[in-house]
Amino acid sequence: MINSTWRRSLLDVKVKRGADVGSDHQLITAFIQLKLRATGKKVPLRKCFDIDKLEDIKVKREFVIKLQNRYQVLKNSVRDENETLDEKWNEISDIYTKCSEECIGYKQKTKKKDWITPETWNQINIRRQAKKKVNDTKSSRLKDKYQQDYSDIHRNVKTLVRADKRRFMDNLADQAEEAANKREQGNLYKITKIICGRGKSSPNIPVIDKQGNLLTSENEQEKRWAEHFSEILNRPSPKELPTIPEPNIELEISIEPPTISEIFINDVSNGVYISINSDKGETTNRNTEDNTTSRK
Known part of the structure; x- marks a missing residue:
C-alpha cells in the first residue's frame, strides 16, 4: 500500500x-510524518457568500423580505444628527451581511460544479444523510432497509446529475452555435475548450523579453507586448514591387453605371413593381406586400 x-x-x-462516494469500497486516511520546511503564517481567506442560491425564487424572495424588514426597522429608529458617513455605511453593511448569513450562507471550501442545479445538490445532501443512517445503525434488519433506501436515492442522484450535465452541454452547444453565427471566434474557442474538457486557460502566462528574461512588472509586460505586435504588424515596405502581368484574355465586363432597366429587374426580384413612363420622365414604385405607391 505504501512505498x-x-x-x-x-x-x-x-x-x-461515513464517506459518501457511492461505492462498496471504504476510504482510508493515512497519517504520515514528514519533514517540511518552515513557512510563513497563512492569511485567512475572505469568506464569500453563496450568491448562486439567489437564483432560486424561494431563497430570493426570503432574502428580499428580510432585507426590507431590516430597512424598515432602520428607517423607524431614532437617528443621531451627528452620525458620520462611515457609521451609516456600517449599519447598511451589517444589514446586508446578517441577511446574507441567514438566507444564503457562505460558499463551501470544496469547489462545486457549476452545472449542478440546487435540486440535485439537495438530493445529494439527502443521500449523505441516508449513508449516515446505514453507518450508525446496529440492527442488521434496519441496515438492509437503510441500504436499500440509499441505493434508491443514489440511483436518483445519478439520473439528476446526468440530466444536469446534458442540459449544460446543450446550452454550451447553443452558445457555440450563436458565437459561430456572429463570427465571435474568441468565444467560440473558449466554449469549445470547455466542451472538450480541457479546462480554463490560466491568465497568468509568463512574459519574457528577447533575451529570455522574465518580466514581472505590468509596465514591462505591456511594453513587450507593444514591441511584439509592432514588429509583426508594422512590416517595412518591400524593396521590389511585385510585377503583375497583363491578362491574356479581356473579359467582357461592363464598368458603366447601371441602367434603369437593370434597376427595374433588380427591384422586381425583391418584390417591388416599377412602371417606367419615358414620356413624362416619371417612375411609379409599388410594393407588392403593403400595396404602397410612391411617385418620383
Whole structure:
C-alpha cells in the first residue's frame, strides 16, 4: 500500500466509513510524518457568500423580505444628527451581511460544479444523510432497509446529475452555435475548450523579453507586448514591387453605371413593381406586400 521509502513515516491508518462516494469500497486516511520546511503564517481567506442560491425564487424572495424588514426597522429608529458617513455605511453593511448569513450562507471550501442545479445538490445532501443512517445503525434488519433506501436515492442522484450535465452541454452547444453565427471566434474557442474538457486557460502566462528574461512588472509586460505586435504588424515596405502581368484574355465586363432597366429587374426580384413612363420622365414604385405607391 505504501512505498518502502515512506514506510517509516507511516504513523496510523483510519477507515472513513461515513464517506459518501457511492461505492462498496471504504476510504482510508493515512497519517504520515514528514519533514517540511518552515513557512510563513497563512492569511485567512475572505469568506464569500453563496450568491448562486439567489437564483432560486424561494431563497430570493426570503432574502428580499428580510432585507426590507431590516430597512424598515432602520428607517423607524431614532437617528443621531451627528452620525458620520462611515457609521451609516456600517449599519447598511451589517444589514446586508446578517441577511446574507441567514438566507444564503457562505460558499463551501470544496469547489462545486457549476452545472449542478440546487435540486440535485439537495438530493445529494439527502443521500449523505441516508449513508449516515446505514453507518450508525446496529440492527442488521434496519441496515438492509437503510441500504436499500440509499441505493434508491443514489440511483436518483445519478439520473439528476446526468440530466444536469446534458442540459449544460446543450446550452454550451447553443452558445457555440450563436458565437459561430456572429463570427465571435474568441468565444467560440473558449466554449469549445470547455466542451472538450480541457479546462480554463490560466491568465497568468509568463512574459519574457528577447533575451529570455522574465518580466514581472505590468509596465514591462505591456511594453513587450507593444514591441511584439509592432514588429509583426508594422512590416517595412518591400524593396521590389511585385510585377503583375497583363491578362491574356479581356473579359467582357461592363464598368458603366447601371441602367434603369437593370434597376427595374433588380427591384422586381425583391418584390417591388416599377412602371417606367419615358414620356413624362416619371417612375411609379409599388410594393407588392403593403400595396404602397410612391411617385418620383
